[in-house]
Amino acid sequence: MWIPIQLNETSAEPLYHQITVQLRALIVSGQLVEGTLLPSIRELAQQLKCSIITIRRVYQDLEAEGLLRTRQGMGTYVAEVEESDRDKYRLASVIPAFEAAVDAALRVQCTTAEMESILRQAIAKRIEMQSEGGGEK
């Protein structure tokens, strides 16, 4: 089984983190449905040209978040998530990022209006980059 993950070798962002973030997004957005059997750590390690221990770390981290379920000898599956918990998982990575941004803004006395304006510009910029880059990271 092939998983759409793109690694940026030049980035300072660590391998395991790039993989975790992208795999989490695939699960939490529903692109990988509940119960799906993921590739084995050796298989995914081969696909991404990294060590199986790196993949194991990713699977472990996501299991700790409750997004994966792993059984020795059998493999790793996408966990079943309560419909009601869905948004909690979806936003678990988003909310802290926004809080950090607000912190930075408050430190330099940004007004609420300014933050909203900056947000709109950031969205515009990113949407634009997405449509340009196509499938790129």
Add this chain to the structure above:
Amino acid sequence: MWIPIQLNETSAEPLYHQITVQLRALIVSGQLVEGTLLPSIRELAQQLKCSIITIRRVYQDLEAEGLLRTRQGMGTYVAEVEESDRDKYRLASVIPAFEAAVDAALRVQCTTAEMESILRQAIAKRIEMQSEGGGEK
């Protein structure tokens, strides 16, 4: 000269970074006016109970950003910033933080409306914490 900087010893955030962020905010918000002579690296190191090299790094980083001006033997001053460049400096740390937040949000298919809602909640939460904590970090 005393500078209002509070360090959180327990935090994982490195010393030099805590100092940089708070000093930058003091400058960029106008609480330290242009031309002000900052405490010497030895003086501030003593106040914050850290090495002079740590303070030097902070001054160097902020000088690289254009916020400080330093002269061997004389000391370190708050740089004069063009009124027109003021916002650029103010927002230099804010915009990347918002872009990172938007990236995280787009990865899990957040809508613009969702992001705006999350932003409002984050602002509410932080403002509340600020007023509770008084002068705390």
Add this chain to the structure above:
DNA sequence: TATACTGTGTATATCCTTATATACAGTATA
């Protein structure tokens, strides 16, 4: 039960970040 898959645990190499000491160099002034 042999085989060929799964995940697991331990031990380790490598690199980067953080923070430091200490000796050096420029500036002002008594």
Add this chain to the structure above:
DNA sequence: TATACTGTATATAAGGATATACACAGTATA
């Protein structure tokens, strides 16, 4: 010019993050 301040340069200690190899253990099935 001696002194007492400024910042600077070099070298290094200590810790954590990242990534790995390799030997071990569970599961399914021919």
